[in-house]
Amino acid sequence: MSSEHALAARQKIRQEAAAIGVDEAFISRLVDEFYDQVRVHPHLGPVFNNVVEDWPDHLAKLKQFWESVALNAGVYSGRPMQAHLKVRTIEAAHFGEWLYLFEQTLRDIAPGEAAVDYFMIRASRIGESLKLGLFFRPDNTTH
16 A cells, blocks of 8 residues: 555545544543543452553553554554553453443543444454453464
8 A cells, every 4th residue: 555545544534533523632531531430440440550550651552542543543553462461460351341331431422423333343343352362362382
């Protein structure tokens, strides 16, 4: 894909997202409000609070992550799977709780149902991918 074609594709995604109220400002608000709730959640809070040492820095990374996911912004360069592999207190059930809380936050603040759907499709795929990678990996033994 040429850089001109990639730029045009990125612009189209941003325009489509903007048409349903999804932009950097919305993503920033979503991340802030969602993780405010995560931090006090009875099951999710301890998982995050025990590993996140610098919440402002972590939130900035999460905003870049979601901008890259939702707007194809290309501003995130982290490795989510490797980061989550280090957290020994994550349980498979946490993913359902995370997703439920994420959807509730979206329903509270999203400009419309289209924005909820837009994020939930992506969040569901990401959550499923992380859960599979963390809990359902084939054994690493040599064949």
